[in-house]
Amino acid sequence: MTARRRAKAPSQADVARLAGVSQSAVSRVISGNAATARIPEETRQRVFEAVRELGYVANPAARAMRNQRNDLLGVHTFERVFPRASEDFYFEFLLGIEERAEETGFDLVLFTSTGSGGGGERKIYRNGTNRLNLADGSILLGVSTDRGELARLWYEGYPFVHIGRREVPGAEIPQIVPDYRSASEQIVQRLAEHGHRRLGYVREWMEMEPYADRRVGYAETVVRLGLTDTSPGVLGRVGIEEPWLDEVARGAVTAIVVESVRLAESLREQLAARGRKIPDDVSVAVLEAAPADLSGQWDSLVIPRVEIGRMAVDRLQDMLADPEQRTGSLLVPCPLVLGTTVATVSE
Amino acid sequence: MTARRRAKAPSQADVARLAGVSQSAVSRVISGNAATARIPEETRQRVFEAVRELGYVANPAARAMRNQRNDLLGVHTFERVFPRASEDFYFEFLLGIEERAEETGFDLVLFTSTGSGGGGERKIYRNGTNRLNLADGSILLGVSTDRGELARLWYEGYPFVHIGRREVPGAEIPQIVPDYRSASEQIVQRLAEHGHRRLGYVREWMEMEPYADRRVGYAETVVRLGLTDTSPGVLGRVGIEEPWLDEVARGAVTAIVVESVRLAESLREQLAARGRKIPDDVSVAVLEAAPADLSGQWDSLVIPRVEIGRMAVDRLQDMLADPEQRTGSLLVPCPLVLGTTVATVSE
DNA sequence: TTGAAAGCGTTACCAC
DNA sequence: GTGGTAACGCTTTCAA
Numbered sequence: 001m002t003a004r005r006r007a008k009a010p011s012q013a014d015v016a017r018l019a020g021v022s023q024s025a026v027s028r029v030i031s032g033n034a035a036t037a038r039i040p041e042e043t044r045q046r047v048f049e050a051v052r053e054l055g056y057v058a059n060p061a062a063r064a065m066r067n068q069r070n071d072l073l074g075v076h077t078f079e080r081v082f083p084r085a086s087e088d089f090y091f092e093f094l095l096g097i098e099e100r101a102e103e104t105g106f107d108l109v110l111f112t113s114t115g116s117g118g119g120g121e122r123k124i125y126r127n128g129t130n131r132l133n134l135a136d137g138s139i140l141l142g143v144s145t146d147r148g149e150l151a152r153l154w155y156e157g158y159p160f161v162h163i164g165r166r167e168v169p170g171a172e173i174p175q176i177v178p179d180y181r182s183a184s185e186q187i188v189q190r191l192a193e194h195g196h197r198r199l200g201y202v203r204e205w206m207e208m209e210p211y212a213d214r215r216v217g218y219a220e221t222v223v224r225l226g227l228t229d230t231s232p233g234v235l236g237r238v239g240i241e242e243p244w245l246d247e248v249a250r251g252a253v254t255a256i257v258v259e260s261v262r263l264a265e266s267l268r269e270q271l272a273a274r275g276r277k278i279p280d281d282v283s284v285a286v287l288e289a290a291p292a293d294l295s296g297q298w299d300s301l302v303i304p305r306v307e308i309g310r311m312a313v314d315r316l317q318d319m320l321a322d323p324e325q326r327t328g329s330l331l332v333p334c335p336l337v338l339g340t341t342v343a344t345v346s347e
Numbered sequence: 348m349t350a351r352r353r354a355k356a357p358s359q360a361d362v363a364r365l366a367g368v369s370q371s372a373v374s375r376v377i378s379g380n381a382a383t384a385r386i387p388e389e390t391r392q393r394v395f396e397a398v399r400e401l402g403y404v405a406n407p408a409a410r411a412m413r414n415q416r417n418d419l420l421g422v423h424t425f426e427r428v429f430p431r432a433s434e435d436f437y438f439e440f441l442l443g444i445e446e447r448a449e450e451t452g453f454d455l456v457l458f459t460s461t462g463s464g465g466g467g468e469r470k471i472y473r474n475g476t477n478r479l480n481l482a483d484g485s486i487l488l489g490v491s492t493d494r495g496e497l498a499r500l501w502y503e504g505y506p507f508v509h510i511g512r513r514e515v516p517g518a519e520i521p522q523i524v525p526d527y528r529s530a531s532e533q534i535v536q537r538l539a540e541h542g543h544r545r546l547g548y549v550r551e552w553m554e555m556e557p558y559a560d561r562r563v564g565y566a567e568t569v570v571r572l573g574l575t576d577t578s579p580g581v582l583g584r585v586g587i588e589e590p591w592l593d594e595v596a597r598g599a600v601t602a603i604v605v606e607s608v609r610l611a612e613s614l615r616e617q618l619a620a621r622g623r624k625i626p627d628d629v630s631v632a633v634l635e636a637a638p639a640d641l642s643g644q645w646d647s648l649v650i651p652r653v654e655i656g657r658m659a660v661d662r663l664q665d666m667l668a669d670p671e672q673r674t675g676s677l678l679v680p681c682p683l684v685l686g687t688t689v690a691t692v693s694e
Numbered sequence: 695t696t697g698a699a700a701g702c703g704t705t706a707c708c709a710c
Numbered sequence: 711g712t713g714g715t716a717a718c719g720c721t722t723t724c725a726a
Contacts, residue, residue, distance in 0.1 A: 009480075011719055022697045027721055040695070055503050060481040061411035062719035065702055070408070071460065072481075080445065091438075098427065102459040107478065110455040112448045113418065131454065133356075134407040134419075156402050358703055369713040374705055385711070409703035412718050 010054040019043075019050035026050075030058065073101055073316060074138030074160075076111045078122050078145075093141055093163060096309020104317060109135045124149045132158060137320050139163060139312045143208065159319045159326070161312045165209040172327040174319065176312045180210055180287065183301045183334040184217030187257060187285045190299075190336065192225050195345035196255035196283060200231035200248065202267060204259045205238045211259060214287045218257055231256075240267055248282060249274040254345050255283040261290045264298060279343035290337070297339035308332055357401040366397035377405065420448055420663060421482030421507075423458045425469050425489035440488055440510060443656020451664060456482045471496045479505060484667050486510060486659045490555065506666045506673070508659045512556040519674040521666065523659045527557055527634065530648045530681040531564030534604060534632045537646075537683065539572050542692035543602035543630060547578035547595065549614060551606045552585045558606060561634045565604055578603075587614055595629060596621040601692050602630040608637045611645055626690035637684070644686035655679055 012030070016023040021043060029039055029047040050056070064070045075097060077090055101108050111122070111131050123146070124132060130153070132138045137159035144150060147168045153160060154171040165177040191199060201218055204211060215234075222229050231253065232241050240263065248256070248271070258264040264286045268278055278284050283299075290300035311330055319325050359377070363370040368390060376386055376394040397403070411417045422444060424437055448455050458469070458478055470493070471479060477500070479485045484506035491497060494515045500507060501518040512524040538546060548565055551558060562581075569576050578600065579588050587610065595603070596618070605611040611633045615625055625631050630646075637647035658677055666672050 009719095013719080023719090024698080024721080025696060027719095028696095031721080038695075043695085055499075057477045057480055057503075059412070059719050060478075061408055061417070062702090063721085064408035065406070065412050065704090065718090066720045066722090068702080072456070080449065098457065098459055102427065105460045107460045107481070108457040109419070110445065110457060112445050113452045113454045130404045131407075133404055134454070152402075156404075356703095359705095360703080370703090371705080371713060371715090372711090374703095375712090378705080387711070390711085406703050409718090410705085412702090412720090413704040413706090415718075 009059065010056045011059070012056070014054055015047065015050045015056050018054060019046040021047060031063075069320075070134070070136050071106050072109050072135040073097075073106045073313065074109045074111060074132050074135030076122070076124065076132060076138050076140045078140075078142035080112075080122075090141060092305035093309040093312075096306035096311075097139060097313055098309075099306070100310040100313035104313065106313075106317075111138075121145060124153060130156075130158070132160070137161075137316045139309075139316060157326075159316065159323075161316045161319070163308060163312050165213065167209055173329075174315060174327055175329040176308050176315060177329055177331050178210070178303050178308065178334050179331045180213040180301075180334065181217035182331075183336065184214045184257070184287055185221045186336055187287065187299070187301070188218055188221035188225065188227070191255045191257070191283065191285065191342065192227060194255075194283065194342060197227050197345075198253045198255075199227055199229045200244070200253040200256040201229055201233035202231070202240055202256060202258040202263050203233045203236070203238055204263065214259060218287075229253075239263065240270060245270055245274065249276050251281075253282065255285070255342070257285050257287060259287050261286055261288060261298065261300075264290070268295070279341050283342040283345075285342055290339070292339075296341065297337065299339040299342040300337045301334045302337055303334055304332060356406065357403045358406070359403070361401055362394065362397045362403050365401060366393040368394060378410075416667075417481070417483050418453050419456050419482040420444075420453045420660065421456045421458055421479050421485030423469070423471065423479060423485050423487045425487075425491045427459075427469075437488060439652035440656040440659075443653035443658075444486060444660055445656075446653070447657040447660035451660065453660075453664075458485075468492060471500060477503075477505070479507070484508075484663045486663060504673070506663065506670075508663045508666070510655060510659050512560065514556055520676075521662060521674055522676040523655050523662060524560075524676055524678050525557070525650050525655065525681050526678045527560040527648075527681065528564035529678075530683065531561045531604070531634055532568045533683055534634065534646070534648070535565055535568035535572065535574070538602045538604070538630065538632065538689065539574060541602075541630065541689060544574050544692075545600045545602075546574055546576045547591070547600040547603040548576055548580035549578070549587055549603060549605040549610050550580045550583070550585055551610065561606060565634075576600075586610065587617060592617055592621065596623050598628075600629070602632070602689070604632050604634060606634050608633055608635060608645065608647075611637070615642070626688045630689040630692075632689055637686070639686075643688065644684065646686040646689040647684045648681045649684055650681055651679060 012023050012026040016026045019026065025039065025043065026047055029044050030051070098108065113131060124130060132153070139161050141163040144166065147166070150166065150168045150173060151171045154168070154173055162173050162175045165175055166173065188199070199222060203215065219234065232244050256267065258267060264284055267284065271278065271282060276282060286298045286300040288300065289303045290298035311332065315330060359370050359373040363373045366373065372386065372390065373394055376391050445455065460478060471477060479500070486508050488510040491513065497513065497515045497520060498518045501515070501520055509520050509522045512522055513520065535546070546569060550562065566581065579591050603614065605614060611631055614631065618625065618629060623629060633645045633647040635647065636650045637645035658679065662677060
């Protein structure tokens with residue numbers, strides 16, 4: 001047995017010739033609903049026999065061209081999907097996307113070619129052509145700095161969903177968005193319930209929407225509950241400042257809300273250097289998903305990534321089924337994680 | 348600004364009409380090598396202007412049909428790519444595949460639709476049609492129980508590479524194979540160098556090729572170096588048997604080679620229950636990649652998964668470039684990991 | 695019930 | 711240099 005030299009894949013025409021029927025008959029037997037034009041059993045058999053003999057398989061490109069669809073869902077990440085760093089941001093989204101794609105009978109295209117080559121940011125449009133077009137619709141995820149691309153994509157009417165919030169002026173991009181704002185509200189509320197009235201806020205350097213949401217949720221709730229916050233972070237200053245830390249050590253605030261685990265860890269260290277402990281002296285809550293580690297579990301929140309991936313697939317398929325559904329986003333609740341870093345205020 | 352209702356994507360014909368040139372001119376300007384048929388700068392400009400105005404983007408299906416290629420690499424896994432279990436078998440292969448695909452400008456199709464729906468085994472052929480065809484060529488990975496599918500795929504001349512060894516009678520499937528045989532040889536050799544002469548072998552229940560390779564490598568080297576093995580495992584009996592363990596505890600063997608971490612852990616426990624410690628009383632080496640854990644690092648081997656993924660992409664692209672290269676596999680060395688579970692024989 | 699033929703959007707060949 | 715045109719493989723309409 002030797003492999004056939006991939007000469008020319010047999011076409012329906014070949015099958016038709018062998019079976020002694022017309023090409024359209026072959027098409028109808030193979031993919032057409034045999035119901036529409038009932039083919040006599042005997043003809044069907046002849047066709048199937050020829051198919052088997054020739055090893056015919058449909059040419060997907062031709063099908064796609066004719067049908068104007070693919071059953072292909074695109075996944076575009078603005079950074080590499082599988083980063084080498086173990087801190088694997090996309091993985092869980094992909095988990096959900098794959099699960100749901102499998103369940104609904106779609107294949108997935110990972111747009112990797114669009115890379116600029118050097119591992120930098122990936123672009124959707126490259127020399128005028130848009131690879132995403134290959135798929136019926138796409139799920140976009142990651143940090144896109146170039147909003148113009150998103151706007152253009154949306155304007156052109158290409159069906160896509162964005163995972164994570166991204167505002168683009170003039171375009172109502174359908175998004176699946178973790179509800180950081182409400183999660184932040186709940187966290188502040190919980191701190192208040194534990195008797196905390198003087199809070200602090202530590203922000204990351206990023207200015208992306210997900211952070212904006214957290215900040216709005218925090219700030220609003222502080223005001224609504226009549227709490228106070230005079231920390232540098234709430235004014236827009238990034239990171240942890242020394243003079244403020246000294247004030248914290250002196251008891252200026254009883255609870256701190258931090259945007260990331262990274263900053264929270266750093267905060268813990270610097271407080272320790274001043275002889276202050278979490279949560280005995282200061283309570284701390286983190287506004288992102290935080291794994292439990294050696295020193296306990298941060299009070300934090302859950303980002304239901306798998307579920308978000310699944311929702312994105314469903315949302316996209318709704319769009320494909322009904323082009324009217326071109327806009328409309330989904331807000332996904334982020335449950336709180338009760339950890340060991342928030343205590344009732346002692347005073 | 349409101350999104351265009353995805354009416355009909357503009358085609359080259361539309362562009363040609365607007366620019367007042369022929370359709371073939373448009374094609375040449377856009378994708379044809381402008382060198383072949385030098386287009387005057389002024390014509391090019393007109394075309395580009397029309398492209399911009401219409402928001403034209405090439406139709407990939409038509410291109411694929413015409414060019415008989417896609418620049419799409421398929422990835423077919425016989426099980427779900429992203430398993431929910433954290434023990435993520437495919438992940439590192441994918442890492443390498445993605446890296447290399449990006450570097451070489453190919454996109455990736457993940458064939459998820461071929462699932463039987465229930466999370467069971469995925470099939471390549473379903474009701475006569477072969478989804479893999481969508482991609483220029485594919486990388487297959489995982490445990491395929493149905494060798495007939497592989498044989499058919501190969502016979503039909505579809506370009507693919509298999510990650511991991513899989514023998515299919517009559518088909519010379521190109522494979523990227525971790526060299527377990529040679530790794531096993533080296534491990535036995537190393538045990539011999541540490542003075543071990545009476546060895547034992549513990550095997551998994553699986554009968555797949557990768558295990559066969561390990562067993563051959565082990566058995567051959569035991570014979571070649573004049574060592575002895577009278578363990579149940581070397582005779583083909585699966586797992587760890589009680590009576591044999593008792594013999595081990597009595598000193599019947601000084602070193603044991605185990606096919607998996609799972610079995611090695613179990614072995615450690617059962618030896619401990621008999622008051623025997625690794626490596627003080629018995630040395631143990633594992634024939635798979637073993638993470639360091641609390642009780643130290645198993646003497647084991649490295650499976651260079653990322654590298655294997657990258658090699659698979661390259662191998663596949665060689666096949667695409669030159670259809671003569673339809674056969675030919677690559678053996679990838681698995682370096683040894685020197686751990687803490689092999690000691691020099693004390694007697 | 696079956697077949698002929700048009701058309702999907704692209705590229706490449708061959709005249710002009 | 712440029713434009714017509716055939717061809718890629720498929721589905722579907724329209725006749726027979």
